[in-house]
Amino acid sequence: MTAQLPPIPPQFKSLQHHLRTAQEHDKRDQVVAYYCRLYAMQNGMKIDSKSPECRKFLSKLMDQLEIQKKELGDCDSITQEIVGSAHVENYALKMFLYADNEDRAGRFHKNMIKSFYTASLLLDALTVFGELSEENIQHRKYARWKATYIHNCLKNGETPESGPVGFEGEDYNEDDDGTSASTEAPERSSFTYKPGNMPASNYTGIHIPPGAHAPANTPAEVPHSSGVASNATSNSSLQNIHSVEPSLYIAQQGGMRLTPEDFAQAQKYCKYAGSALQYEDVNTAVENLQKALKLLTASRE
Incomplete structure (x- = not known):
């Protein structure tokens, strides 16, 4: 990262840890670093985009984002949301x-x-x-x-x-x-998580999307793949699905109209499948792709 940031203005104090996390991930995972900076940029614009010191800081931060975007080239994690x-x-x-x-x-x-x-x-x-x-x-x-x-x-x-x-x-x-x-030490409360539709994990009460399971020995300092290569594999299956217009799906369904919620749910299944492939979890990937296909071809059953 060649563009150095000036000292962070006091107005952006709430963003300092996001920027620090971005810096820590420049060599560990550039995709994560990029989106941490993009988050800081978007929120910095909302906080103060008019004062000279904030404008100068945001301008330098934008330079960092542009440089990083060029470095990542055609990375699917940058070009496809x-x-x-x-x-x-x-x-x-x-x-x-x-x-x-x-x-x-x-x-x-x-x-x-x-x-x-x-x-x-x-x-x-x-x-x-x-x-x-x-x-x-x-x-x-x-x-x-x-x-x-x-x-x-x-x-x-x-x-x-x-x-x-x-x-x-x-x-x-x-x-x-x-x-x-x-501001105060946490106190006991009667709060309990409601069990949901959870995949197997050692955490009870919070739903972890399929494909997100982590090994037990993965500390914050361990370098993580940037995802530039691994996402190419997962995206090959996603690209075909998301390039089809909804109207074509309706025609294929024999006139059945799928709601926007149906399409959103199908996209989630495909996202989880792509995520599972990053961790070479074939069973989870297949299971979620099958769910997406079942949702999109329901009228044929």
Whole structure:
């Protein structure tokens, strides 16, 4: 990354950790780094695009984005939103699951805290593609709370409790050491997650999309593939599906009209299938592609 940013203006303090995460991923995963910067750019424009210092900072940040976009070339995760969204979502959930594995095993340490918090930042970045699903809103809230809770416990010499005991998910301030710190120590509550349609994982109560399972030994510092090569495989199956006009689907269905919700659900299945292929999870990929085909060919049954 050749374009260096000037000091971040005070107005953009809420974006400093997203930019730090982008910098940390420049060599680890350029796609993730790109979308973290794009998130900071979009939100920076909303916060202040008029003051001289903010305009200067945003101009340099835009230069970084342009340089990075050229470096990535024809990467499917940059040129196609559905592939990029799946890449960022799976990276975030992989980090979340690593941290949750450590939490459930009672292994409380700095790297696990960072993984929880970074997962929440990457779910922030996922909003560049649109509104988060309810599941990912819960993931983000829980990950940020968990980072806060464990950080405060270790700081105060206390032993944290594993799992969602005491989860509140409210009132966060940004801490200067890269974690999230709440205004008050979390207290116990009666909050419990409602079990959903979950694939097999060691996390009870939060739905993890298929293909997002992480190995138990994947810390935040371990380099991750940029996805430039792996997404090419998954996109080959996605491209054909998404290039067909909805009207053609209707004709193929013998006049049956599919709703926008049907098309959105089919796209989700295809996204999950593409994500599963990134992790060489063939069974999950086939299962989700079959679900998409069943939805789009329902009238033939």
